Amino acid sequence: MTENADRRAAGDAGGPFVIPGPHAPQAAPYAIELRDIVKRFPGVVANDGVNVAVRPGTIHALIGENGAGKSTVMKILYGTQRPDEGRIEVNGVEQRFKSPKDAIAAGIGMVFQHFMLADNLTVLENVILGAEPGKGVKIDIRTARETLTELAAANGLEIDPDAFVSELGVGERQRVEILKVLFRGARIVILDEPTAVLVPQEVDELFVTLRELASTGVTIVFISHKLDEVLAIADDITVIRKGKTVATAIPSQVTARDLAQMMVGSELPSAATRTATVTDIATLKVEGVTMNATARGSRPLLDNVSFTVHQGEIVGIAGIEGNGQTELLKAIIGIDRIDGGSISIDGHNLVGVSTSDRREMGVGYIPEDRQREALLLPSPLWENAILGHQRSARFGKGMWIDQAAARAYTEQIISSFDVRTPSVDTISLALSGGNQQKLIVGREMLADPKVLVAAHPTRGIDVGAQAAVWDAIRDARGKGLALLLVSADLEELLGLSDTVLVMLRGRIVAKLDPAKVTKSELGEYMTGAREVAA
Amino acid sequence: MSINRKKVFYALAAPLGAFVLAVAVAGLALLVSGKNPFVAFKQMVIYGGTVDSLITSINEALPLFVSGVAVAIGFRTNLFNIGVEGQYRLAAIVAAVVGAELPGPGFLRIIMAMAAAIIVGAMYASIAGLLRAYRNVNEVIATIMLNGVMTGLVAVLLKWDLIASIKDQQLRTSRLPKSAWFPSVTFGGSELYLWVFVAIAIGIGYHYLINRSRFGYELRASGINPGAALAAGVNPKRMIVKTMALSGAVAGLVGMPLLLQRQHEFTQQFQQGLGFAGIAVALVGRQKAAGMAAAALLFAYLTRASQALTSPPTRGTKEIGTILQGTMMLAAVVAYEVVRRRAEANAIHEAAHRAAVQFAEVPA
Structure with missing residues (x-):
């Protein structure tokens, strides 16, 4: 055999x-x-x-x-x-x-890419969830704890069984996921x-x-x-x-x-940006932005963050997830309110300007969580394609939406970004994650934004389409787009960015030249192992 | 292969299935009570088929339909307005007073009464909207409680001698002058309320507002995915308040065909329960204008036709009408969900096919 x-x-x-x-x-x-x-x-x-x-x-x-x-x-x-x-x-x-x-x-056990953990339960509770030892309605917590501790020790997966999952970092959460499948005998x-x-x-x-x-x-x-x-x-x-x-x-x-x-069947595309297009016109200016913590006593979500994105510049933000990047993007698009400092576009202070007005000023947004922030899953693609641009003159006059224009726009996204879909009337739920992402990137890019704040624009999409997105980003940069890019893909970040900032605990801890920094150095800044050189 | 035919099938399979199931359950109930279901259904069909019954069904369907639209507006943005009941009754008493007491020619009184109804309905519903948006009070709880408040308010208002007095042992508002009665036409001795055109206008307006306008788009977007709507520039709190106000405005009109075409005054006996019936209409009609119109007509027809069961040989089984309506609503809701999942699975399948088809085209 x-x-x-x-x-x-x-x-x-x-x-x-x-x-x-x-x-x-x-x-x-x-x-x-x-x-x-x-x-x-x-x-x-x-x-x-x-x-x-x-x-x-x-x-x-x-x-x-x-x-x-x-x-x-x-x-x-x-x-x-x-x-x-x-x-x-x-x-x-x-x-x-x-x-x-x-x-x-x-x-056989499976650890999914997206963790399936309950934040408000402890590690131990998460591990036994659905496979609780014990008789009847009583859970034998003691046995469970012993088994878990043994498993963890035997496999080098050190973790505090009583820590709440919400307090854990990404790496630790993954360990919990692995323990979960081992606990089930995998x-x-x-x-x-x-x-x-x-x-x-x-x-x-x-x-x-x-x-x-x-x-x-x-x-x-x-x-x-x-x-x-x-x-x-x-x-x-x-x-x-x-x-x-x-x-x-x-x-x-x-x-x-x-x-x-x-x-x-071919060589890998590269994220490298070729020519410098950075101008000295400051398009997006973030000055001393502070956002207070939601829970009392914890560190501020954003702590005195300042930087400028010029016309034709890509500023990359590196950082471990949960160090303020999400909040920064949300503050710029106007979803989260800032408690101090200022954000301005072309010199216009954005204090008190609503998200929809910011959109109309030409700010595009590719959110981190596409399911939660970017898509109407049960709605057809053409309705998804105008989300965030529904008030633009491009898609209708007065109070009515011009469906024909919206459909034509969707077709344009589909062909430019190779979105694989049966039609513009397909519900977005039906598309694979990569195709959903291409639709989202396409709708923001084709709207010709002046400023784009983007989180992980190529997450989950395949190599060919990734190259197309990178090309589109380079083109837009050449035409003067100011892009603030958050990405966990360090190759993409170093390849595309003109400047790389590192965020740690809500602060910008380093400003680096992507041409002169290696991935592992960047990693050290991200974890705080290496300190400022800016 | 026609996708359209498939779509039509999916659209009709669920309501038809629900209807068949409802008839079966009602038949069973008749059998249990020792009556012949076939005889009973035949009685219903004969009585329900008379001109008088058909016209009555249309007239009775009007408030049901408007109530369905009011509930549906809330549904489209994930708000459950259970308070249509309170909104329309409070609106009706105010409209009755405005229509009867303010000076002016008849048509102006009609317009003033309807405007008053819209404003009162919108304001009353806004209370729940504001509570939900800014104090995070669940709108279901708030509207239910406001229904209770309405009952008391209406009772107090009826005791106020400026607007109501006792006639024929009942507290009543003053009667609207004949000139302020909404016109009707007569067919074979039965009056058809011409308010039906107002209802049609409401249906058309609802359809275009929800499906074609920017406001409707934003309203639906916040119902489907509040996070995405927020990122797209929709203020979710304001959207809640606006939606509740709009729902309430339509709810205010629920009592208008009754006030302007039948009662011409408000009494404690002013028809109740239309707000709750509207929830059933919105569910069975899938919040689509045409669907809700069909559901309202069907419900009104069943209520009317089941009156036949007050005479022999099936006397005493009038509640069959209610059984039919209730079963149909439950079955329809379940069937829609099944069909929705089917359609969703189909779409996913098609998209996966389209995504993979490029590989298939490459010769292996």
Whole structure:
């Protein structure tokens, strides 16, 4: 059986990039083996011959572009979708998962990209939620605590079981998520883009944790499109493109460039901005802005923040999530009120100016949380496309909305930003996250803003579309856009920005030249390990 | 393959299904009470089909429809105005006084009365809107309590001898002069209220305001996603106040066909319960103007037709009308949700298909 698997992995996977895999014949069965998985949706094949063999106790990376079929594989492995063809084996036993329950019973656990934790409960409560030990209605808290402490110690996942989740950082929350699946008996842990939300230092910590887990025999499936990280952590790599596994590789034998070629069939685009277009006209000026804490006694959300974004300039803000970036953007667009200082555009102080008036002055906004702040999920795309611009003269006269103009605008976004949708009447809920994001970016960019405040504009969208967004941003910058960019993707941030500011605990702690700073230096500023040079 | 036909099917499947289920449940209730359901339904259809019944159904549907629109305006921005009941009764008594006591020709009195009703309804509903927006008092609680306050207010107003007096053992406001009666036409001996045109205008206005105007867009946006509306420049607090005021303004008109076409005065007996019935109309009609018109007509028809069950051989089963209405409302709400999820799943499927189709086009 294993010989067959070897032959398939090495020879039959198809595609020009086959690199001899690491699958030496071995005695123990694979922790997970997917064979010839086919999953069809009417008219289209999402998975068309996926073969993955994961050796027990290893870290196996599954890489591919967005839309390549990674998430379908993941859903099949976790039991939320059933394959039309093919076999799933877990530890050598064939499995037919009807639901995630079956997958959990087979020892598979999933850590989602977006954490599913209750903020107002403690770590312990979160971990046992839904799997409470004990009889009847009484929860055996003591046993739960002991089990959790043991699990945490054995796997190097140190955490205070009584801390409230709301007090934890992103890295710690991820640890809680991992503990959650281990608590449910998982010996195979699937992590979906786990590093997307982490800063470099936290990524390093996560990798140490993953190594420790693997050394205790836990098998890890690591889904990612960040090639450097994959090369740093994985024992084996499987590449998926257009629904097929096109190659398997081991990190020591490939470079990031090789992997990129396997993934997209071409080179990776770069975020680098070419020519300087910065003028000395101050468009957006933020001076001494302060925002008080919501809870008494805690630090201010924004503390004496000052900077200027000139016409034709991109100012990037680096920082670990939750250090005031969100509040800063919201203050500029006028959602949150500031308690001190001033924000002005072209010399007009924005005190007392409503969000809709700021919009009319030409301020665009790409919020951090697209579901909560940017979309009307049950509404058609054309209604989403004019959100925030509904009062613009472009979309109607007097009190009426010009539907034809709105639809034409939507078509324009769809073609310029490659939004994949059946029509402008499709509800935005139906679109994948990446396509939703392209719609949001498109509607703000095509409205020709004077100032754009943007959070993670390319989060969740695939490499090709990312390049299109970067191009659009560069173009707009050339035409004089003042862009304030918050991004967790440091490559994007360093590549696009003319100036990089670092935010920590509501303050700007460093002003850096993106051409002269490395990612890891930036990471040190972000965590406060390195102090001001500005 | 016609997507339109599919859409029509989805739009009609739920209400038709609800209707069939309601008839089945009512039939069962009739059987249990020892009556022959077929006989009863036949009686209802015969009686409900007379010209008099049909015209009465239209007349009775008018306040139901307007009440449905008032509730629907709130629904579209996620506000539940349970206070239509209080708003229309308070508006009706003020309108009755304005129409009867102010000097002027008949048509002016009609306009003044309706204007007064709109203003009173809007103001009364705004109390709940302001409380919700600036004091975070749930509008459901606030409007229910304001309904209670209304009952007392109306009782006090009726005791005020400046505006009401006892006639035929009842406290009444002064009667509107004949010139201030809204016109009607007679068909086969039955009067059709021409206020029906006002109701149609309200329906059309509602449709365009909600679906085509910037205000309607912002109103719906804040209902669907308050966070996104805020980021888009909509002030959510002001939107709550405006929506409640608009809902109340329409609610104020609920009692107008009754006042201007039938009663011509306000008494303690002025028809009650229309505000609550409006909630059912808004739900069954899915907050669409045409849907609510159909629901209002159907409800009025059922009420009228079930009067047939006061005579033999099925005497004493008049409540079948209420059973039909109630079952239909419950079933419709469930069916709409099922259909909505179906349509949503379909859309997701189609979009996934479209997103993936580029891969399929590439030869393997």
